[in-house]
Amino acid sequence: MTVAGRQGRLGVVFIHGFNSSAEMWDPLLSRMRPDEALRDVTALPFSYDTRLWQPSPLRQIPSFDTVADSLKEFLVTEAERFDHLMLVCHSQGGLVAQRSLTRMLVEGRGKDMARILRVVLLACPNNGSQLGMTLRRAVLPRNKQEQQLRPLDQQITDTQRTVLRDLVNAREVTERTCPIPFSVYAGETDNVVTPASALGAFPDASVLPGDHSGIVRTERCFATLRRLMLSALGSGPATGQDPASADPAAPAVQGPAPTALLTAPEPVEAGPGLAQAAPEPGQAIPKSPPVSLPSTVDIVRVAERVPDMDDPDFRRQVVALVRRSLAPRxxxxxxxxxxxxxxLLEIVERCQTHALPGVALAAFRDTVVALRPDDAATAELRAMIRDPE
Incomplete structure (x- = not known):
């Protein structure tokens, strides 16, 4: 992970929640720093004023709109140097991010938002938080942020409607729309923001272990964010490549996509890398000799241009054929x-972490070559993945 102030290929903006601070991300960032796969990721923690009450008569607790405008300026200034961004939000931070993005759409800045490749919401109260609401109203009557954490807040509801219509379900980049995928996660034991509220109406929604604050410290949360960051990295040019020379857009799908998983196709003919003798029952699986393997992101960048790779049945067929090739191993x-x-990231990462990574990658390559032999991306994949030595 690149340090703040250096330009990486992906800037990840971390947005904390109510009565919290940017320091809440420190345990997660400490796990990211030594991860070589995330060397092209730069963490950009965003801070804003949030507290239970403001004792000074000369200051006020900012409203959501004020914080949203502050985030908007943060994206223009501190994050200006990044062509690709990802927003990771906890709790109220997810509401702030949604408000900021919708305000940008109102300003006709949909095209400026195209560099935001994904938004991740962790335990975000999309439908409000019920816990201690009566007490909160009594103790924090003038807290503008607490007021919008209440269920059925009209402004929050209107914001989410715009997000779903003009971001999540948008089909093209215009001044008023911009397709941005949202990955939404609830905490398994969270009673501050229940799963029903956290998941809301978002289509890509799931559950992670942990309570409201602990969700960001779990192993699965880190693994999930790591996968999503690698996915975002795969959207941009390869490391060291001039963006102007990045690969062209994926070609149109040619021919019908396969509808069966593995009933008709014959087993893929094993290439030289698959000709090793299978171990005897009970024998330890040999490790592949050290070999320089291409990165997961680089392989995915090429493989996603193979015709029909965007079809789920085709990808399932690839998995089934790779499984058949590697069954003895x-x-x-x-x-x-x-x-x-x-x-694709999941498939290639499973190859990279296989007991025989070189053999697994060769099986993936040979499967794609067998299914789509005449495509330019297939030829590039064949040249990229070598046979294990």
Whole structure:
């Protein structure tokens, strides 16, 4: 992970929640720093004033709109040097991010938002927080932020409607729309923001372990954010590549997509990298000799241009054929992901972490070559992934 102040390929803006601060992200950032796969990620913690009450008569607790405008300026100044951004928000921070993005749309800045590749909401009260609401009203009657944490707040409801219509479900970049995927997660044991409120009406929604504050410190949360960051990195040019020479857009899908997973196709013919003898039952699985393997992001960047790779049935067929090729060598599995790039990242990462990573990557390559032999992206994939030595 690059340090703040240096330009990386992806800037990740971390937005904290109610009565919190940017320091809440420190445990997560400490895990990101030594991760070599995230070397092109720069963390950009965003801070704003939030507290239970303001004792000074000369100051006030800012409203959501004020904080949203502050975030908007943060994206223009501190994050200006990044062509690709991702927003990671906890609790109230997710409401602030949504308000900021919708205000940008109102200003006709949809095209400026195209560099935001994903928004992640962790335990965000999309439908409000019920916990201690009566006490909160009595103790914090003038807290503008607390007021909008209440269920059925009209401004929050209107903001979410705009987010779903003009961001999540948008189809093109215009002055008033910009397709941005939202990944939304609830805390498994969170009683501050219940799963029903956190998940809201977002289509890409799931649950992570932890309570309201602990969700950001769990192993699965880090693994999830890491996967999403790698996915965002795969959207931009390769490391060291001039953006002007980045790969062209993926070609149009050619021919019908396969509808069956593995019933008709014959097993993929094993290439030289798959010709090793299978270990005897009970014998330890040999490790591949050290070999320089291409990065997961670089492989995905090429593989996602293969025709039909955006079709879920085609990707399932790839997984099934790789599994068949590797069955004598400890097998293979890769969980399904709805987003094509996320699914490809899952598949390739499973190859990279296989007991025989070189063999697994060769099986992935040979499967794609067998299914789409004549495509330019397939030829590039063949040249990129070498046979294990």
């Amino acid at each position: 400890a097998g293979f599995s890769a969980g399904y992901r709805a987003h094509p790039r996320d699914h």
